[in-house]
Amino acid sequence: MSKKEFFPMDGDRTKYPEIKSDGTADIDLSSHKYIKLWHGPNHPGITGNMAVELTLCGDEVVEGITHVGYLHRGFEKLMERRKYIQNFPLVCRIAVPEPDYNEYNYATCIENLTGIDVPEKGMWLRTLTLEMARLQGFLMWIGGMAGAIGFGTVGQWANYCRDLVLDRFEELTGGRIYHIYILPGGVRNDIPEGFKDRMEKNLREIEGFMKDIRRAFFDNYVFKKRSVGVGYIDPAWVFDYGIVGPNARAAGFKHDIRKNYPYAKYAELDFEITTAKDSDIYTRAFLRFEELLKDIDLIRQILDKMPEKGDHISKVSNMMNLKIPAGETYVRSECTRGEYGYYLVADGSEYPRRVNVRGPSYTHGVALLEKMLVNVNIADVAQLMVSLHTYPPEIER
Amino acid sequence: MGTLKDILSPFSVWKQVLKEPVTIKDPLNRAGSDRYRGFHQNEIDRCIGCGTCEAICENEAIDMVGVASIASKDGDSGLRPMVDYGRCCWCALCVDVCTTGSLKLSNVYTWVDTDPDNFRFIPGIDKKPWDNAEKGYVKPDNYELYPLERVSMDHLHPEERDHSFIEIMKGYSDEEALIEADRCVSCGICTATCPAHMGIPEYIKAIRNKDVEEGLRIMYETNPLPEICGRICTHKCETVCSLGHRGDPISIRWLKRYIADQVPESAYADVLRQDSVEQNDKKIAIIGAGPAGLSAAYYLRQLGYQVKIYEKLQAAGGMMRYGIPEYRLPYDQIDKDVNYILSQGVDIQYNVEVGKDISFSDLHKQYNAVYVATGLHQGRSTRIPGTDHKSVYQAIELLRKITNNEEIEVAEKIVVIGGGNVAMDITRSLARMQKEKYGKVQIIATSLEAEGKMPADLEEIVEAREENATINPGWGPREILIENDKIKGLKVVKCLDVFDAEGRFNPSFDESEEAFFEADMVVESIGQGADLGFIAPEFMEQLEKDHRGRIMVDPLTYQSTLPWLFVGGDIIEGPDVIHGVANGHKAAKGIDLFLNK
Numbered sequence: 001m002s003k004k005e006f007f008p009m010d011g012d013r014t015k016y017p018e019i020k021s022d023g024t025a026d027i028d029l030s031s032h033k034y035i036k037l038w039h040g041p042n043h044p045g046i047t048g049n050m051a052v053e054l055t056l057c058g059d060e061v062v063e064g065i066t067h068v069g070y071l072h073r074g075f076e077k078l079m080e081r082r083k084y085i086q087n088f089p090l091v092c093r094i095a096v097p098e099p100d101y102n103e104y105n106y107a108t109c110i111e112n113l114t115g116i117d118v119p120e121k122g123m124w125l126r127t128l129t130l131e132m133a134r135l136q137g138f139l140m141w142i143g144g145m146a147g148a149i150g151f152g153t154v155g156q157w158a159n160y161c162r163d164l165v166l167d168r169f170e171e172l173t174g175g176r177i178y179h180i181y182i183l184p185g186g187v188r189n190d191i192p193e194g195f196k197d198r199m200e201k202n203l204r205e206i207e208g209f210m211k212d213i214r215r216a217f218f219d220n221y222v223f224k225k226r227s228v229g230v231g232y233i234d235p236a237w238v239f240d241y242g243i244v245g246p247n248a249r250a251a252g253f254k255h256d257i258r259k260n261y262p263y264a265k266y267a268e269l270d271f272e273i274t275t276a277k278d279s280d281i282y283t284r285a286f287l288r289f290e291e292l293l294k295d296i297d298l299i300r301q302i303l304d305k306m307p308e309k310g311d312h313i314s315k316v317s318n319m320m321n322l323k324i325p326a327g328e329t330y331v332r333s334e335c336t337r338g339e340y341g342y343y344l345v346a347d348g349s350e351y352p353r354r355v356n357v358r359g360p361s362y363t364h365g366v367a368l369l370e371k372m373l374v375n376v377n378i379a380d381v382a383q384l385m386v387s388l389h390t391y392p393p394e395i396e397r
Numbered sequence: 398m399g400t401l402k403d404i405l406s407p408f409s410v411w412k413q414v415l416k417e418p419v420t421i422k423d424p425l426n427r428a429g430s431d432r433y434r435g436f437h438q439n440e441i442d443r444c445i446g447c448g449t450c451e452a453i454c455e456n457e458a459i460d461m462v463g464v465a466s467i468a469s470k471d472g473d474s475g476l477r478p479m480v481d482y483g484r485c486c487w488c489a490l491c492v493d494v495c496t497t498g499s500l501k502l503s504n505v506y507t508w509v510d511t512d513p514d515n516f517r518f519i520p521g522i523d524k525k526p527w528d529n530a531e532k533g534y535v536k537p538d539n540y541e542l543y544p545l546e547r548v549s550m551d552h553l554h555p556e557e558r559d560h561s562f563i564e565i566m567k568g569y570s571d572e573e574a575l576i577e578a579d580r581c582v583s584c585g586i587c588t589a590t591c592p593a594h595m596g597i598p599e600y601i602k603a604i605r606n607k608d609v610e611e612g613l614r615i616m617y618e619t620n621p622l623p624e625i626c627g628r629i630c631t632h633k634c635e636t637v638c639s640l641g642h643r644g645d646p647i648s649i650r651w652l653k654r655y656i657a658d659q660v661p662e663s664a665y666a667d668v669l670r671q672d673s674v675e676q677n678d679k680k681i682a683i684i685g686a687g688p689a690g691l692s693a694a695y696y697l698r699q700l701g702y703q704v705k706i707y708e709k710l711q712a713a714g715g716m717m718r719y720g721i722p723e724y725r726l727p728y729d730q731i732d733k734d735v736n737y738i739l740s741q742g743v744d745i746q747y748n749v750e751v752g753k754d755i756s757f758s759d760l761h762k763q764y765n766a767v768y769v770a771t772g773l774h775q776g777r778s779t780r781i782p783g784t785d786h787k788s789v790y791q792a793i794e795l796l797r798k799i800t801n802n803e804e805i806e807v808a809e810k811i812v813v814i815g816g817g818n819v820a821m822d823i824t825r826s827l828a829r830m831q832k833e834k835y836g837k838v839q840i841i842a843t844s845l846e847a848e849g850k851m852p853a854d855l856e857e858i859v860e861a862r863e864e865n866a867t868i869n870p871g872w873g874p875r876e877i878l879i880e881n882d883k884i885k886g887l888k889v890v891k892c893l894d895v896f897d898a899e900g901r902f903n904p905s906f907d908e909s910e911e912a913f914f915e916a917d918m919v920v921e922s923i924g925q926g927a928d929l930g931f932i933a934p935e936f937m938e939q940l941e942k943d944h945r946g947r948i949m950v951d952p953l954t955y956q957s958t959l960p961w962l963f964v965g966g967d968i969i970e971g972p973d974v975i976h977g978v979a980n981g982h983k984a985a986k987g988i989d990l991f992l993n994k
Contacts, residue, residue: 085542086455089488157413167430174434174502174534180488188493189432189537212410219406311539318543318579320453320494321605 025063027055039381041070047144047385048392056378064373066366072396079355084110085319092178094357094397097140100133101335103182105342110184112329113346121310122186127265128302129181131295136165137336138292141389145285146217148382149226154217157209164202171195186313196303203296210293218286227281231372231384242363245338247388250287251279257334269301281387323350337361337389359394366395429504434487434534436505437480439521443499446474447584447639450491450500458484459491464522471590472637482516493536496582496639503530545644548577550651555863560832562723574655578604581647587634592979593619597634597649604652610668612656617669620978621695621738622688624730625717627654631973665737676701679992682764684751687715688974689770689966691738692981698741700989705744707751715772717974719797722826752931766988770966773925779814783877788884792823792922799826807834808918812887814874815922816844816851821861823920828866838865841914845892845904847871873906877919886915927968954987955980963988
């Protein structure tokens with residue numbers, strides 16, 4: 001596909017607005033050529049609670065400014081005022097749809113700095129929850145993606161499928177959304193009897209729905225017409241903008257933390273990194289769909305390989321009094337949006353000195369989005385945002 | 398990009414029209430999973446109100462509140478957790494950390510109520526629809542947020558110790574103390590129960606902070622005998638320790654000893670140095686240099702009073718020195734604590750018996766207040782036939798002679814009557830001496846109480862047996878058989894019960910079941926009494942006494958009905974060291990209150 005095909009109206013696009021010598025757009029609202037339009041914070045086409053202040057020229061976006069702060073709860077600061085163990089109910093709220101990555105990263109930070117071991121089965125169970133989190137995260141995302149361009153029914157199917165995974169989460173961890181399952185030393189509870197069979201039943205049902213979703217959504221002339229060639233991410237931006245996960249892989253970057261820096265039990269699992277080339281909304285959407293199907297396969301592999309017996313958590317010192325010697329560590333893992341990282345600095349006290357959360361949404365949802373919004377049609381703003389897969393709480397942690 | 402397939406394909410999913418709707422038909426009646434973290438349940442009788450759930454709750458959703466139907470007592474704060482569902486996030490860390498395992502989350506998760514106040518409630522007390530729900534989240538068995546096993550202490554093995562008086566317990570190493578101190582959840586149930594209300598969680602925290610000097614300062618706020626109490630305290634704190642409900646209680650006593658052991662005597666003055674105390678010229682006489690007398694002396698000096706102790710024996714310590722054998726409490730450790738107290742400017746006169754060398758009324762005249770803490774040094778006799786024989790001894794007298802290095806009779810076969818700690822002390826002391834003298838141990842300790850009901854600490858009984866002493870409980874002594882002026886042994890009958898239906902001491906026996914313990918020597922150790930003969934009759938008459946003839950004192954100040962006379966130590970409560978320390982401290986405050994009225 002040629003560049004011309006990606007940008008069919010290329011050429012005249014730079015006319016409005018004119019770019020000033022300092023690189024910013026010269027937008028004169030009194031000229032009546034432009035209109036300001038707030039997209040969000042309450043809008044079905046926005047992912048979570050954030051807003052984009054759009055400047056339109058006709059139906060074309062000439063400038064987009066992201067506004068966050070609707071969700072700011074100061075997680076990182078709050079964590080400095082709580083004992084290490086008390087932060088587990090807190091960290092999961094940093095990425096609501098995928099709390100497990102926060103739990104895993106945070107717990108692993110503590111383990112790295114204290115030398116707590118995780119037993120074999122505990123590690124398998126962690127891997128299981130991480131993959132289940134990816135699966136339900138993608139399912140929710142498909143719902144959002146379809147909903148953003150009016151495919152409400154597909155959204156309902158996807159969310160039903162997600163509910164099936166949440167049922168299994170509920171059974172395994174005791175919670176549907178906030179699992180608080182991964183703790184230093186392993187996981188909180190062993191796998192219930194018959195879990196594998198029930199999971200398999202759910203996975204089959206999900207696969208059935210995925211076949212329909214593929215027919216109804218991905219093999220769909222309307223969706224293709226709306227998404228192919230729209231929302232192009234230039235591979236040259238990947239490093240400049242810190243683009244990770246499916247957004248980078250759809251631009252041809254073979255980068256997946258699970259494979260490049262294997263953690264948990266991923267080294268023992270059989271899978272390949274999914275990549276694509278075209279880097280538009282459709283490519284990213286389809287790549288996520290493929291990853292979703294791979295997650296189903298990975299969950300099967302994990303349940304097959306998980307040992308039946310063994311401790312799910314190791315013996316730990318008193319978590320109420322846990323002090324971590326001065327030091328720092330960075331732990332990363334591959335969530336649905338890409339590299340999710342926790343940087344933890346300990347100062348020898350019972351409280352973390354600093355926790356920095358590297359959520360992929362931060363780069364995707366602010367800098368990259370603002371860049372990509374320019375020259376996009378107003379009707380494509382919602383699907384463009386969803387195609388970047390951002391979670392605002394991750395930006396405002 | 399578009400093909401005919403892309404136009405037709407979406408129509409293939411029309412089959413979904415025929416399927417059931419995917420939404421849940423009745424979300425209110427969908428049961429939560431077996432381990433769902435729903436609404437709180439608390440087994441109110443099992444809960445001890447330790448407040449660990451409140452401490453771990455990161456949302457501050459739990460408040461410990463008083464409950465009308467539950468009174469506070471030793472081991473139970475009387476408080477119960479109140480949960481605020483405006484704050485709770487159902488993480489269930491409160492369940493995981495619960496020391497008794499009383500807290501659970503049911504799998505019920507729907508609840509409609511029109512009154513917002515109802516969403517702050519005390520689980521188990523305020524009735525809720527889910528109170529009887531059986532399923533829900535309970536802490537998994539093989540996962541703990543804190544270790545439940547105690548760090549054991551290195552000690553001499555029976556064959557190393559059964560012939561010597563070297564201290565058995567070797568004390569914690571730095572590493573062991575840190576691990577043990579780490580287990581504490583700082584609930585403070587121990588502090589409430591300790592007669593002296595020592596700042597236990599605080600000094601344990603000092604160990605975790607590797608600041609033993611701070612730990613020593615905290616201990617001296619409430620107890621000036623840490624080396625001693627760190628070895629032989631009756632540790633009521635450990636009995637009630639919240640961790641003891643599901644695991645081993647924290648080794649509070651050994652941790653106390655660890656702190657005191659780490660600070661050398663020479664450093665005490667520096668570590669415990671305090672701003673100069675304003676001195677006054679009021680004089681207080683203390684009779685008896687036991688734990689209560691020493692404690693009162695220390696805290697009176699802290700208040701600036703001029704203190705003089707009159708001690709009947711050659712050295713200070715009272716029953717701690719003359720009752721407790723050296724293998725449990727070495728004399729140099731007693732000296733360490735005593736020396737520091739005396740170094741605070743306490744005047745002490747040994748070998749002075751009040752009532753004989755100095756009269757009680759003289760003390761009244763010379764001093765502004767008098768504190769009597771003479772303890773229980775008079776052994777009681779069973780008064781069975783034969784107790785007047787010369788080879789029948791009182792345990793307390795023998796222990797005193799052993800401390801004083803006086804020659805005592807050690808027969809080849811000995812019977813000890815008594816099942817308390819003093820009986821174990823004399824049994825184990827004599828066993829050591831038999832081992833030394835005869836190369837073997839032939840000593841039997843017998844008590845009215847049956848196995849498992851003996852008042853002695855279990856570890857004392859176990860260790861005595863390890864040292865080859867025979868403990869044969871559940872017998873009532875009947876007669877000491879004497880032939881040719883020589884003891885042949887003790888005749889006993891089976892004791893069925895020590896107490897009657899009303900709980901009073903009234904042993905019942907099965908006379909048909911007899912036994913005979915061969916012995917050349919008998920030691921009686923069935924309790925001690927106070928000898929208050931030194932208090933002149935004119936004062937004794939003015940003292941209010943209870944129905945058993947014991948002196949009554951104000952429970953807060955230990956002041957008797959003679960305003961200038963304060964009484965404490967084992968005479969009033971205990972008998973043990975920590976009660977003495979506690980009431981000595983209270984008496985010091987009481988004397989201060991009396992003299993500054």
